[in-house]
Amino acid sequence: MEKRATIKDVAAAAGVGVATVSRVLSGGSASPHTRERVLAVAAQLDYRPSALGRNLRQRRTGGMGLLVPDLTDTFYGQLAEGVLACARSAGEPVVLGSTGDDPEQESELIGMLLEQSVDRVIAVPTGDSDTWTPAIRAGMTVVFADRLPAQAVQENRGTVAVDDLMLLDGLSPTQQTRPLDVPAVVADDRAGIRTAVRYLRGLGHKRIAFLGGPGHDRRVAAFREAVGSPVDEELVVSGTGSRDSAYAAASGLFQSRPDLSAVVAGGNVLGEAAVLAARELDLRVPRDVSLVMYDDVPWAELCSPPLTVIAQPGRDMGYRAAELVLRAGSRKPRSVILPTELIIRGSCGPHR
Secondary structure (H helix, E strand, C coil), X not given: CCCCCCHHHHHHHHXXXXXXXXXXXXXXXXXXXXXXXXXXXXXXXXXCHHHHHHHHHHCCCCCEEEEECCCCCHHHHHHHHHHHHHHHHHCCCEEEEECCCCHHHHHHHHHHHHHCCCCEEEECCCCCHHHCHXXXXXXXXXXXXXXXXXXHHHHCCCCCCHHHHHHHHCCCHHHCCCCCCCCEEEECHHHHHHHHHHHHHHCCCCCEEEEECCCCHHHHHHHHHHHCCCCCHHHEEECCCCHHHHHHHHHHHHHHCCCCCEEEECCHHHHHHHHHHHHHCCCCCCCCCEEEEECCCHXXXXXXXXXXXXXXXXXXXXXXXXXXXXXXXXXXXXXXXXXXXXXXXXXXXXXX
């Protein structure tokens, strides 16, 4: 029996990405040459996107998708637990995918979910909002968790009040543009980072560094705001997402700026890298460098000394996101900002 053509088959034959095929077939923007090539290949392979569109518009298949960057990351494991708990109580299955923080892989997974007529998705996005626009136009209900697509950070203005938006990303209301109509469940990064920086300043630290990674735009903006102008750009560094990259960024930071006295790590992988790099370089925590990590994960208390953390409610974030995607109907749900908490342990001390 001949296999039915998929959106990935069309993308491969046309020499474009899955997101481009989805955008063309849903009426999105594309160059005339690309549009003509995609439509010709779709016709040649007898690909029928109209059936998918009818399925998404006329019926729900049940179940939801969950896309996270890394299934081995403890925080995303907590978020997934919350989604699964909510889905279980509603009797809904969950299709789980790992994007690797790669926009191309994310596009492929979105295409797969569309092919399977999964019409509700919770996602920790990796790229910009263009990746998601075709799926939303096709009828998919999307809720973002933990972070927003790069463009949506500036565009997601219709879902929360202006005061709340300042908590989301620290951007001025004058930067509002065309809204991306997607609700989100995020932590109050601005308050969390601000509290951590104030705590370190209270201990006498002046040269405080920030170690960031993919999706940390809001946290970087919050850090810059908290330390005030002028910002020492050498003290704001980023890894690419992998553990090796995080370690290289932390090690490079410690070696290039021996005068720094405190570090705020933007996530638990970065915090782990900072601990390992400090140990390799014989830096004592907190005597030589104080450390605050975003995310409270089980191993943080097992460190010597235990790490001071900015705790965000990962499981609650996943549960609330699942509630939003299940309730979505004629009335779009509002975005949710969850509180953070600074938990003081032994990894911070007075500046010497």
